[in-house]
Amino acid sequence: MFKKTLLTALLVSAPLLMVGCSSTGDKGATSTGGLNTDAYGSGVDNVKSEFGEATLDERTFYFDFDKSDIKPEYMAAIEANGKNLANHPKKKVRVEGHTDERGSREYNIALGERRAQSIARVLMMEGARHDQISVVSYGAERPAVQGHNEAAWADNRRAIIEYEAGGQ
């Protein structure tokens, strides 16, 4: 899952990568708070410097069943998007939370909101302002893929950072 997403991000974002590097420098990670602090810690800086701002294009993040904590491998990308928002106060994002289809629909709406809020908190830790971020949970109502099996469920348990008109 992660590999597929990252590969897509790299392929699609090659031109953007250059633009991103020149417009926003890496100021280094100063935040140590937030979710999964143990797991993200020191390795994150290396990942960031290795990929630069390419991670800006990685904007779909997957979750474990019934969980809303962010997996360590996604922190760099989310932080990069947070810095991008901090550096461009006019940019706005919509953070969408989604769940798989199992269980109750309205409960899944609540679970999806928790996922989106987890992402939004990291964006704000990186300096994004509250009014740059809107959070919406679609629960299980807008699956990325159809299907009633583990593979489909894994693809559907996700949160997405969507830039509003104007792009990244």
Add this chain to the structure above:
Amino acid sequence: MKFLKYCLGVFITTCICFTTASYAEGILNIEITQAQDAALPVAIVPLKWEGSGAPPSQDISAIVNADLARSGEFRVMPTNMMRQLPSTPAQIEVPYWRVLGMEAVLVGSVKAQGNDSYQVQVWLVDTMQGQGKRPTSVADTNAEASQGPKVLFSKEFLVNNRHVRTLAHHISDLVYEALTGYRGAFSTQIAYVNVQFANPKKPPSRYVLEIADADGYNPRPLLTSKDPIMSPSWSPNGKQLAYVSFERNRAGIYVSDIETGNRRLLTSYPGINGAPAWSPDGRKLAVVLSYGNVPKVYLLDVASGNLQQVTFGTSIDTEPSWMPDGKSIIFTSNRGGQPQVYQVSLADNSIKRLTFEGNYNARASATPDGTKLVMIHRGQGDFNIATLDLNTNEVSVLTGARLDESPSLAPNGRMVIYGTVDSGRRVLGGVSIDGRVKLLLPAASGEVQEPAWSPFLS
């Protein structure tokens, strides 16, 4: 005369319901997948056509037959097995029907009345009277023996061709009530969300909030959107539907007038606006709002728009549903770590946990008599529909698929309609409140989810 007056009543209520004249094939095709052993054997004799022109375009007996079979509470005799086709009580040879084990026989006739109208006469006859099953005294038995079969009801209707189908459901209601003691729910409707996929590897392309007759016929769209629509909830008078729509990338609770389609936005606060549920008196909606923080249950006064918070704290609280007395609300909460069903008193906001069996209980609603909850329950990994007896705390699992959800009770409390997955598609399922009868209602196109059964409409 009394019948004609009644008939007029039927006309007025049905005209409201049927704004479209066409009776298209239902998009939902009903298959009974499990029948009840103890079903009551009945015979619905084809009504005799006593006219010279064209009979009604809809076959009343066939519709009544299908209604009763679908309830699962009757075993309806196949028409092609009948060697006698009486059309009045006097023509009924009781021994013939008794030998076949029939408890009751519906007979009658249809006459042309000109101008696309028909006179319909029906009698429901108890063919087992005097067989030791129902007589209450020797005198009853003797009287029955001398007078012939007992007529349970005799009705006469004048109906326009456009309303023949409605009349047939009404006759089903009468038969059902006469034989079970429960009010029939065949004249009701269901709302549901039809989801269309242009590409199965992409999110759905279209969501349609639809309303159909309880047997799946006559579907008509109330709202079509490229964004999700969910959580339809009928107002107690059956005239309005509240629901959640995600148009413009945010959640909003809307109310649509079913007859006109006019709608208004009730809430669209930041975060969750969800799970609307009408109070029994129709004045309030229990709703869920998160204001970008945690979802909590609120009461929204529909006329004034005033909001009153009824649950508090940092847990997820959602899926409110009113107890029939309107004095408390049941809801789903993860305050104990997993989703379970709780009850909050509206008098003092005190909270009581109701479910303890299973690690996931959600989306509960109470039966009309308030003695049971119907809910989503996970026992051994699958999500199923279950009842919770509020007196004994006994959980009874009614369904057996993997992904059953969104249970909605018929207004007579006898049947639950719910969403399920069958052969890889989202379809509607039905199950009797005792779990003995199961049926599937697959859609002709797309997927169907989140059924909401209407209240009684007349």
